[in-house]
Amino acid sequence: MQSRLGNLRARVFPDHWSLLFGQIAFYSFVVIMISGLVLMVDYKPSVEPVVYDGPYGPLRGTEMSRALDSTLAITFETRAGLLVRQVHHWATLIMVAAITLHLLQLFFTAAFRRPRRLNWLVVFGLLVLTLGACLTGTSLPDDMASGTSLAVLDGVLQATPFVGSALSHLLFGGEFPGDVISRFYPLHVVVLPVAIIALFVLLALRKPVKQPAEKPQRTAGRVDVVKSVGLFCFVGGVSLVMAATATINPVWLYGPADPADTSAGVGPAWYLAFLDGSLRLAPGWEVVWWGKTISLAVLLPVALCTLFLLLVAVYPFIEERVTGDRSDHYELERPRANPTRTGIGVAGIVFYGVLWAAAGADTIAVQFHLSFNTLLRLFQILLIVGPPAALFITRRVCLGLQQQEQEIATHGIETGRIVRRPDGGYVEDHRPSVRQLTSR
Template sequence: MRGPWSNLRARVFPDHWSLLFGQIAFYSFVVVTLTGLVLMVPYQPSVEHVVYDGSYAPLHGVQMSQAMDSTMTISFELRGGLLVRQMHHWGALIMVAAILLHLLRLFFTAGFRRPRRLNWVVVFGLLIITLGACLTGTTLPDDMASGTSLAVLDGVLQATPFVGTQLSALLFGGAFPGDVITQFYPLHIIVLPALLVVLFIVSGALALRNKPAQFAGPGRTEDNVVGSPATVAVVKSVGLFCFVAGVVGLMGALATINPVWLFGPADPANTSAGVGSAWYLAFLDGALRLAPGWEAVWWGRTISFAILLPVAICTLFLALVGIYPFIEERVTRDRREHNLLERPRSNPIRTGIGVAGVVFYGTLWAAAGADTMAVQFHLSVNALIHLFQALLIIGPPVAFSITRRICLGLQQRDTKIATNGIETGRILRLPTGGYVETHRPAHLQLTSSEDSRVDTTGRR
């Protein structure tokens, strides 16, 4: 009996550029894993203090943890160590960006509909676990920037009513700062990477099991796939991996990132200036900045809504993103299997919701840099905060309305083209003396690349 994975060599895989984000995420993970294995050897996950006497003169005689000292050794004394460190960091950032773009592609093209709802859940799980891996990884150098981030995290945990102190003690292994590296190091090198490997395997198995989704077009139907044969797809994948590794290596060699020697070692009594949260977590920082300073006293305890409210809103936002395919299926009652992707304009409501979500996220993300914007552009921080607060409320519905109207306008244009054809720019004079522009039938608008594609039967 033929199974879903039988005769893989005879299968054809769509090769649209938007389908590459998932592969880029996986290849970035491979680069991050390989560089991480190299960094594990010289790194010392310990908070025991030593006196730095390495080759970086400005920190001579400064007390720091063994974690920070080993990070300095990797950066300045281990041959190629700084390159590997920066490749590891850049690879993680590219991985997060690729997963986010992959999620956006699935959303706006309806790639999450049956039979691919589980694909959406897996990709969303990849995003959450990757964020966790990045967060735990940035704390391992034990520098001032990571110490400041942990102090913010400790404040958020302790603001949780009734159980905040216990949550903080559980995470940090005691009173802050505790021995957080001992807590985070196994998560970063074993638990979270193992979960990512499992999810990538599940994602690949689902991609092979289900029929590949593709955009509608000439020769493309629910059962007929236009793209590259399996052998060509493998060669392209190898080339893409080499390209991703080369880009990560180039960025690691030319672009400095996370210069821990400029910040110095972590100190709970001090904080870093001019250093913000990582871009992938900036929306949480922005939410904290925009929240009003509301407080209430219940049962003799002061509860700060300035922290609880943004955490609850961000958690709800992420939860809605994770279960959106199931919400849409219940609302539309569409339980059919779809193997063709939709253009964003084909579903104005979904596209409007997506753009509104992007505006909501982008406003929180931008608000995290309100202080830096105020300094650079000589503006009032309070004025910027009030502006972002207004945008957070007004922006999403306005973006939804504008996007929906644009999609409806594009639909009308497509209908006009399908009915009257495509304008050619040729003006003909009628025997009656009038003038008319000739139109070309829409089905004749084929490109040479589409003519050379391969379908499931192998025909050119």
């Protein structure tokens, strides 16, 4: 029992800075849960039509769902309601960013190899569950922006060959828009949070990886507790400052959702922008098969993004199979030590970044007075050329850094001072490196 308690303390109060992202993600989740519980008090998950008669003049007399009516009441009538809504939203963005950075840190330091592979799968699962919670949460206000997102989702489902209509009917409970809130609300407030908590607990209970001969890690003391509480206060404070100074998701500007209308100038959240970018860059191909028209303009980007996420999830197993390395690795690896893996990681970032940037192609075209079609063509070229170029350049950089380290280890560090040798020649003076001094 004492050993398990020590392991838990070592996980909750880690020493290394690289686990800071995981802590930020957890503390952001705590902020999300607290603000979410406050919002649940006044929110009404119902699509029952009502006429708005609240204090916001431009929408007074407009018919809307009870969900949007209660969201507007929280925003304008509940004390600090708008602040709590925005804290909830900003903390969600921080959590997604922290999990993404933690996943990248695990990848580039090879922390996904045995015996840490479970950690990689758990963190990836956290990312997927958090994205699911974000998608269901942004749909709950039932405003025009969320309605537009659901319309895109319905179009993707309808484009699925042979079973598209059935999938859409199952999700929306009938003809679009149906009553998706009654399905998304329990997912958002119960199912997904419980699953996320379970994964956080699994990470906390995982035994820290250390070499067999390594001494047990120290247990947490008062200083660790103070640091942890301080980091939580910092995360909560940043979320509060951002919520108080930057408006996000102003549902009152969009009005109620309407299947016949769509919102202009509103894009998806940054973490889902790569899906929208893939839809923009896909060519408008269609094929007819068994009397059914199949739109590859929708299926191709969805399949591509799904394949990308699947490859991210199973990459540890792919690398192990390709390299044949099934031994345990207790030490982390510097990114430059494995140029190919680092190049693959940068190529994946470039692939995601091009799709992410393409989601804002219309805004970029307007702001910089560019042709929208030319901009899309440029992004299409970058999507094909960018990842291989990133892989090649990154490998060369890593190999160059390895060569530089080898030269420093052999000859020492350059001082920039030129000295004359007894035979009349000139050479640059070198001072011993730390490795050379310790080896003497």
